[in-house]
Amino acid sequence: MNNLIAIFLGLAIINNFxxxxxxxxxxxxxxxxxxxxxxxxxxxxxxxxxIASVATWIINHYILIPFGVEYMDIIMYILVIxxxxxxxxxxxxxxxxxxxxxxxxxxxxITTNCAVLGITLINAGEGYTLLESSIxxxxxxxxxxxxxxxxxxxxxKLEIADTPRxxxxxxxxxxxxxxxxxxxxxxxGIV
Amino acid sequence: MAVTIIILxxxxxxxxxxxxxxxxxxxxxxxxxxxxxxIASLLPGMNxxxxxxxxxxxxxxxxxxxxxxxxxxxxxxxxxxEARCRALEKALGITLDAAGMRKKALVHCNGNSEVxxxxxxxxxxxxxxxxxRGYKKCPYACLGLGDCVKVCPEGAISIKPGNGVAVVDPxxxxxxxxxxxxxxxxxxxxxxxxxxxxxxxxxxPLRDIPGREKCDAGCIHCRKCFNACEYGAIEWNKERAVPxxxxxxxxxxxxxxxxCPNHTLAGFAKAKVMxxxx
Numbered sequence: 001m002n003n004l005i006a007i008f009l010g011l012a013i014i015n016n017f018x019x020x021x022x023x024x025x026x027x028x029x030x031x032x033x034x035x036x037x038x039x040x041x042x043x044x045x046x047x048x049x050x051i052a053s054v055a056t057w058i059i060n061h062y063i064l065i066p067f068g069v070e071y072m073d074i075i076m077y078i079l080v081i082x083x084x085x086x087x088x089x090x091x092x093x094x095x096x097x098x099x100x101x102x103x104x105x106x107x108x109x110i111t112t113n114c115a116v117l118g119i120t121l122i123n124a125g126e127g128y129t130l131l132e133s134s135i136x137x138x139x140x141x142x143x144x145x146x147x148x149x150x151x152x153x154x155x156x157k158l159e160i161a162d163t164p165r166x167x168x169x170x171x172x173x174x175x176x177x178x179x180x181x182x183x184x185x186x187x188x189g190i191v
Numbered sequence: 192m193a194v195t196i197i198i199l200x201x202x203x204x205x206x207x208x209x210x211x212x213x214x215x216x217x218x219x220x221x222x223x224x225x226x227x228x229x230i231a232s233l234l235p236g237m238n239x240x241x242x243x244x245x246x247x248x249x250x251x252x253x254x255x256x257x258x259x260x261x262x263x264x265x266x267x268x269x270x271x272x273e274a275r276c277r278a279l280e281k282a283l284g285i286t287l288d289a290a291g292m293r294k295k296a297l298v299h300c301n302g303n304s305e306v307x308x309x310x311x312x313x314x315x316x317x318x319x320x321x322x323x324r325g326y327k328k329c330p331y332a333c334l335g336l337g338d339c340v341k342v343c344p345e346g347a348i349s350i351k352p353g354n355g356v357a358v359v360d361p362x363x364x365x366x367x368x369x370x371x372x373x374x375x376x377x378x379x380x381x382x383x384x385x386x387x388x389x390x391x392x393x394x395x396p397l398r399d400i401p402g403r404e405k406c407d408a409g410c411i412h413c414r415k416c417f418n419a420c421e422y423g424a425i426e427w428n429k430e431r432a433v434p435x436x437x438x439x440x441x442x443x444x445x446x447x448x449x450x451c452p453n454h455t456l457a458g459f460a461k462a463k464v465m466x467x468x469x
Contacts, residue, residue: 083206
């Protein structure tokens with residue numbers, strides 16, 4: 001149990017995907033302008049991370065390791081994740097249009113997002129079990145959503161702040177990202 | 192090696208078949224989704240978001256409820272394609288005037304900026320712009336060496352003999368946007384075909400440079416046009432300090448054009464309509 005908590009907190013806060021591992025930086029700057037968009041993106045990432053972790057664990061343990069072709073993990077994971085997300089999207093579109101509209105364009109967009117691919121490679125590298133992989137994916141996804149929400153809150157305030165012209169938009173967002181990274185650096189070494 | 196290839200091929204094939212099966216098996220529980228999907232299949236499918244919706248499917252959802260939206264010309268990709276427009280007309284039960292909805296290129300410069308020095312280098316705008324940002328007092332002025340004239344497939348652009356500024360003929364322009372990418376001064380923009388008053392100054396990013404010093408025809412932010420409009424069709428953009436025009440509210444009274452002390456404003460496209468209005 002302690003092990004699971006350590007994995008969850010480790011990926012959610014201490015080794016956060018965005019501010020510590022620098023994965024998924026494109027949505028961090030691209031989709032963090034509005035709180036609503038950030039929330040949708042976060043939800044989609046949590047969902048895809050969970051599904052991808054479970055699917056790639058199965059692929060890893062029943063195909064890659066028995067045949068001794070672990071070096072093919074990246075291409076295999078990309079293939080599997082992309083196909084799975086396509087199916088999930090089809091399913092959600094036909095059964096629950098409200099949920100589909102909430103996730104919007106983000107679901108197909110993050111099929112091969114580096115954070116999603118990152119969690120599967122971390123799971124394989126650390127040799128996690130199926131349960132540990134799912135917990136890691138949940139933690140990673142929640143941590144990602146947390147940062148996106150914090151960032152979107154700050155950026156909504158920044159829009160109305162009197163920023164020097166050269167710093168308007170992305171430059172000041174990069175600085176804020178740096179400060180956010182430093183803040184989360186303080187959690188280092190807890191687990 | 193062989194094992195690797197076989198495994199990858201087998202998994203790829205398997206997943207392909209699986210997606211096909213899922214597509215066939217999953218029942219449709221949402222009402223009216225067939226119609227939306229039919230509309231979505233006719234849209235370009237690039238999910239560019241230019242229509243203001245997050246993707247083509249979201250736009251199709253909006254279209255299923257309000258087919259008139261298509262006639263506003265929001266989807267710039269679809270209206271470039273005649274066959275796609277005809278198919279959409281059938282699916283939505285409306286008529287589309289594709290040519291009328293297309294955007295038109297507009298050169299945002301009125302000339303009249305003084306020439307500061309003789310230029311005898313490479314005879315293209317790109318070459319001239321590399322050296323001291325051109326040879327006119329205003330660093331954003333049209334150089335008139337005709338890079339856009341060469342690139343236009345319709346022959347819609349010509350250099351005005353008087354002040355040496357490129358002018359687009361709205362009747363010939365199809366709104367393809369090739370000239371927009373070609374202009375090194377970023378002077379050419381795409382405006383809706385229904386635009387009535389054109390703002391002929393590339394003043395957007397130049398808030399700190401007073402128009403008078405650099406150019407006889409530049410915007411000097413006097414707001415005369417804004418005050419002259421009786422119909423509220425002109426809004427003053429405080430951020431960029433330029434007027435913005437509302438096509439819907441404009442009645443073509445032309446008071447703003449008359450009011451402009453520097454002749455930065457000019458009529459656009461519908462010259463005949465304007466003559467009749469006078």
